[in-house]
Amino acid sequence: MNIGPFTLANNLFVAPMAGVTDRPFRQLCKRLGAGYAVSEMVTSRRDLWNTLKTSRRANHEGEPGPIAVQIAGTDAPMMAEAAAYNIDRGAQIIDINMGCPAKKVCNKWAGSALMQDEALALSIVQAVVAVCAPRRVPVTLKMRTGWCQSHKNAVVLARAAQDAGVQMVTVHGRTREQGYKGRAEYDTIRQVKAALRIPVVANGDIATPEQARDVLRETGADAVMIGRAAQGQPWIFREIAHFLATGEHLAPPLVAEVRRLLLDHLQDHYALYGEFSGVRTARKHIGWYVRALPGGEAFRARMNRLENCQAQSAAVADFFDELGAGSDRLPRGLARAPTDLGEEQEQRGEQGYEQEAH
Numbered sequence: 001m002n003i004g005p006f007t008l009a010n011n012l013f014v015a016p017m018a019g020v021t022d023r024p025f026r027q028l029c030k031r032l033g034a035g036y037a038v039s040e041m042v043t044s045r046r047d048l049w050n051t052l053k054t055s056r057r058a059n060h061e062g063e064p065g066p067i068a069v070q071i072a073g074t075d076a077p078m079m080a081e082a083a084a085y086n087i088d089r090g091a092q093i094i095d096i097n098m099g100c101p102a103k104k105v106c107n108k109w110a111g112s113a114l115m116q117d118e119a120l121a122l123s124i125v126q127a128v129v130a131v132c133a134p135r136r137v138p139v140t141l142k143m144r145t146g147w148c149q150s151h152k153n154a155v156v157l158a159r160a161a162q163d164a165g166v167q168m169v170t171v172h173g174r175t176r177e178q179g180y181k182g183r184a185e186y187d188t189i190r191q192v193k194a195a196l197r198i199p200v201v202a203n204g205d206i207a208t209p210e211q212a213r214d215v216l217r218e219t220g221a222d223a224v225m226i227g228r229a230a231q232g233q234p235w236i237f238r239e240i241a242h243f244l245a246t247g248e249h250l251a252p253p254l255v256a257e258v259r260r261l262l263l264d265h266l267q268d269h270y271a272l273y274g275e276f277s278g279v280r281t282a283r284k285h286i287g288w289y290v291r292a293l294p295g296g297e298a299f300r301a302r303m304n305r306l307e308n309c310q311a312q313s314a315a316v317a318d319f320f321d322e323l324g325a326g327s328d329r330l331p332r333g334l335a336r337a338p339t340d341l342g343e344e345q346e347q348r349g350e351q352g353y354e355q356e357a358h
Helices: 023-031 052-057 076-088 111-116 118-135 154-164 187-195 209-219 236-246 255-290 296-303 309-326 338-357
Strands: 012-014 036-043 068-072 093-098 139-144 168-172 200-203 223-226
Touching: 012 023, 012 236, 023 036, 023 255, 036 052, 036 076, 068 076, 076 093, 076 118, 093 118, 111 118, 118 139, 118 154, 139 154, 154 168, 154 187, 168 187, 187 200, 187 209, 200 209, 209 223, 209 236, 223 236, 255 296, 255 309, 296 309
Parallel strands: 012 036, 012 223, 036 068, 068 093, 093 139, 139 168, 168 200, 200 223
Antiparallel strands: none
């Protein structure tokens, strides 16, 4: 599969998630079988570009390409300027955020709120493409099915975006009104795919290899994008890839491998965020890894009281050493239903945007 001049390793993508898909997490998912990953959203407000949060999000040191950066905002010239800013810092693909349902985003008419104003949405697409095209940087778009059940306009907007030069569209199978509640529907994604010539990516409620297979079949989409189901089990990408290729399931990962992966992830995380922020922002990642494991909730409660990186990583190592003494592999069937994480995900989206915007 291609996005502009870039040939991707496969059609299994990591979704952009505020507070989650930082550089260490994206790199880990790619190591474990993801063919493509998109950054957390970066604000289009110039006055925030020098903040520590934005500088971390614009840091792509050592990241394998193609490097895709998602930008968010409501003003066409500002979005175009944000695209150029991120290209100068290594972005090779620019993704426009018209999918985030968080209230703090939509109240500013960014994210999925743009789908209510098709003229504004299209002007943003046109402005971003105009900046990116001369630099041979593809522009992609992530959207929802619409603002609400009575106003699903994904097909109309996707067709207009394609005509304006967008080279790939991702559709989350929910309206903004749904947030992350209820179940994703794939009829609209199938309609978008039928209407476009460019690649279309299906997103929403894909947590198992069987679901990935079924969504690809049902929608005709070129790829699937996985978000919440990768939290705490980034190896889901290689599991899906193996299942799609062979029809068989991989064995669960070895406890020793997960121990190594998580400890490596933590070292990369600490290096990016530093001691104070690193130990705190790592807690959610550790919690996702262990929450479904024997003794995981009790460990999570203890781990959240640790205040330095060395103690945190040592506690993780000890937990997995004890787990490995009872079994050499993780228990099978640890995948969590995406809807179980919906409220948590929406809260992170709001927190991520609030920290960007203030």
